[in-house]
Amino acid sequence: MATVPGPLIWEIVKKNNSFLVKQFGNSTAMVQFSKEPNNLYNVNSYKHSGLANKKSVTIQGGGKDLSVVLATTKTKKQNKPGSLHHRSAMKKEFRKMAKVVINQVTDNYYRPDLTRAALARLSAVHRSLKVAKSGAKKRNRQAVKVGK
Amino acid sequence: MAAVRPLVTVQPLEGHMATNALAGVPRPDVLKAPMRPDVVRFVHASLSRNSRQPCAVSKHAGHQTSAESCGVPAAPSPVSPASPAAEHTAPARVPSATCAAAAVCSPPTKTWRRWHRHVNVNIRRYATASALAASAVPSLVLARGHRIESVPEFLLVVSDTAEGVEKTASAIKILKQVGAVPDAEKARDSQGIRPGMRKMRNRGYIFRMGPLIVYGNIPMSSALNLVELASGDHIDRLVILTYHPYTLKLYGENPKLNSMFGTFDKSSEKKKGYVLLRSKMHNADLSMIINSDEVQLVVQPIKKDVKRHTLKRNPLKNLYTLLKLNPYLDKKRTQLPKEEAAAIKAAGPARYKTMISDSECLVFSISFTFIESTSDDHRMQVEPTESQCPVHVRRITLTTA
Numbered sequence: 119m120a121t122v123p124g125p126l127i128w129e130i131v132k133k134n135n136s137f138l139v140k141q142f143g144n145s146t147a148m149v150q151f152s153k154e155p156n157n158l159y160n161v162n163s164y165k166h167s168g169l170a171n172k173k174s175v176t177i178q179g180g181g182k183d184l185s186v187v188l189a190t191t192k193t194k195k196q197n198k199p200g201s202l203h204h205r206s207a208m209k210k211e212f213r214k215m216a217k218v219v220i221n222q223v224t225d226n227y228y229r230p231d232l233t234r235a236a237l238a239r240l241s242a243v244h245r246s247l248k249v250a251k252s253g254a255k256k257r258n259r260q261a262v263k264v265g266k
Numbered sequence: 267m268a269a270v271r272p273l274v275t276v277q278p279l280e281g282h283m284a285t286n287a288l289a290g291v292p293r294p295d296v297l298k299a300p301m302r303p304d305v306v307r308f309v310h311a312s313l314s315r316n317s318r319q320p321c322a323v324s325k326h327a328g329h330q331t332s333a334e335s336c337g338v339p340a341a342p343s344p345v346s347p348a349s350p351a352a353e354h355t356a357p358a359r360v361p362s363a364t365c366a367a368a369a370v371c372s373p374p375t376k377t378w379r380r381w382h383r384h385v386n387v388n389i390r391r392y393a394t395a396s397a398l399a400a401s402a403v404p405s406l407v408l409a410r411g412h413r414i415e416s417v418p419e420f421l422l423v424v425s426d427t428a429e430g431v432e433k434t435a436s437a438i439k440i441l442k443q444v445g446a447v448p449d450a451e452k453a454r455d456s457q458g459i460r461p462g463m464r465k466m467r468n469r470g471y472i473f474r475m476g477p478l479i480v481y482g483n484i485p486m487s488s489a490l491n492l493v494e495l496a497s498g499d500h501i502d503r504l505v506i507l508t509y510h511p512y513t514l515k516l517y518g519e520n521p522k523l524n525s526m527f528g529t530f531d532k533s534s535e536k537k538k539g540y541v542l543l544r545s546k547m548h549n550a551d552l553s554m555i556i557n558s559d560e561v562q563l564v565v566q567p568i569k570k571d572v573k574r575h576t577l578k579r580n581p582l583k584n585l586y587t588l589l590k591l592n593p594y595l596d597k598k599r600t601q602l603p604k605e606e607a608a609a610i611k612a613a614g615p616a617r618y619k620t621m622i623s624d625s626e627c628l629v630f631s632i633s634f635t636f637i638e639s640t641s642d643d644h645r646m647q648v649e650p651t652e653s654q655c656p657v658h659v660r661r662i663t664l665t666t667a
Contacts, residue, residue, distance in 0.1 A: 122301075123551030127405050130303055136411030154408075169405040199404050200418040200445055 128170035135169065138162060156191065158235035165231065172196060173229050176203070177219070177239045184247045185209040186240065188219060190228060212244055297402040299395035300545030306400075309393035312383035320377040327374060392543050411474070413452050416445035441477075450476040 137153040151160045156168030156176040168174045172193050180187035189203040196202070208215045219240055224230045400406045404420045414420075424444055431437050441447045453476035459465065460472045555561060581588040589596050610617060 122403050122405075123549075123554065125552045126301070126550040127403065130301060130400075130406060131409045135409035137409070169409050197404065198417075198419045199408075199414045200416050202404075 124170040128164045131169050158232055158239045175223055175232055175236055177243055179243050179247050180207050186243050296395050297399045299399040299542055301400045302396045306393045306397050309385055309390055312385045316382045318381045320381055322375040322377045413448035418445055446477045
């Protein structure tokens with residue numbers, strides 16, 4: 119009893135939260151994004167939301183070396199943000215990393231509906247890390263890094 | 267990313283006496299109160315008006331210009347128009363141009379404007395309970411923007427050694443142990459200059475709000491007031507509670523919050539006659555409900571084929587629709603050459619009878635007897651003669667036109 123369910127949280131959070139980014143006008147032309155770390159497409163929707171889902175996947179660049187961090191949230195530890203994420207840093211070539219991601223997300227039946235999103239994000243992060251080698255620009259609105 | 271656990275562990279701090287038992291504290295029922303951001307928003311807006319001090323424009327504003335002090339005789343003075351005195355007195359008591367315009371467009375603000383708002387006690391308590399409940403949900407606190415990655419557990423309860431803290435440095439140490447430092451740092455780093463004219467009224471700087479620390483005698487504590495809990499009228503502020511020994515002694519296993527707000531079953535001890543409001547849905551997890559066995563057993567299978575609205579086509583013009591309505595036409599056109607058609611016609615009713623016996627379908631023949639019509643209005647009455655007719659046929663009245 120008394121689990122605060124995802125759909126309830128989503129109703130509270132979907133219109134207004136600190137990660138929400140709205141651009142380009144007020145109506146149909148507007149795009150809405152969401153900057154949470156565990157939102158793979160950065161899209162503000164229930165399926166992708168890192169806030170409203172018990173299981174979510176994060177893929178981020180990690181640190182100075184060219185590693186990619188794959189993090190998943192543990193379902194049993196929802197109340198303990200300190201130990202919520204299961205992190206693993208990957209420093210392999212791209213294909214191996216892709217295989218790791220698929221194993222975690224799909225083959226484990228963790229969030230198979232997020233497969234394409236995870237792979238897409240992996241590509242994007244990987245490419246950005248290559249750029250970072252030559253000196254990336256510091257931008258505003260960066261996502262919060264997951265875990266320690 | 268949100269679950270509620272029945273037990274909350276108390277975070278130990280440095281210097282905490284090992285003798286004190288740090289058992290888990292059962293969650294007070296307030297934290298299961300329904301989360302109603304709309305209620306909280308309403309109450310917060312009203313309550314935050316209550317600490318306003320009246321202010322207004324001076325009632326002499328705009329009226330103390332030199333144009334006022336010309337001095338005015340009530341009647342026009344008997345001076346020739348050419349003289350300078352006449353020009354001087356021409357406009358009587360003219361306010362300055364801006365003042366006149368202002369008086370017409372916007373009347374000056376008054377101190378007796380309604381500054382404060384009364385809020386019903388019940389709805390105030392509902393909002394506080396709601397805000398407390400929301401502060402126990404990590405997703406919501408994250409969504410509000412607090413940095414909680416290193417917080418070990420929600421609800422954040424800290425042992426009461428924290429209350430003995432005297433120096434800021436030790437306070438910071440406590441925050442570190444509890445994982446609340448990133449949030450406090452974010453607040454400190456966010457100091458910025460307030461945009462707008464408020465600067466001139468000594469509200470020059472703005473900060474983000476960090477964690478709210480609640481300690482001591484909870485009923486007396488003003489920290490659990492809504493304006494703190496829901497600052498910026500967003501629910502879910504990061505709240506750190508201390509585990510007050512007072513709690514254990516007096517109320518047994520019920521923590522202080524339980525006594526203050528009551529549980530769902532018991533009414534509150536501190537607030538007279540107040541019982542926690544219940545949510546509309548006891549179990550709000552829609553997907554779980556929909557996918558549960560009880561519901562799935564009763565539910566109809568998914569209708570996969572979609573019936574779309576078909577365009578109506580005119581059978582008189584469109585051959586296919588004509589044939590769909592009258593399939594015999596096809597046969598008529600394709601299967602019966604002229605000779606056969608003639609042969610059928612020649613065979614007459616006998617052919618009909620052979621058709622019936624061939625096809626083994628049941629046809630009832632009902633013969634009618636003609637009954638004399640009594641009235642003059644061209645009506646004919648018939649009655650079925652054959653009594654073995656299984657279908658009940660009533661007397662029929664046929665009208666001739």
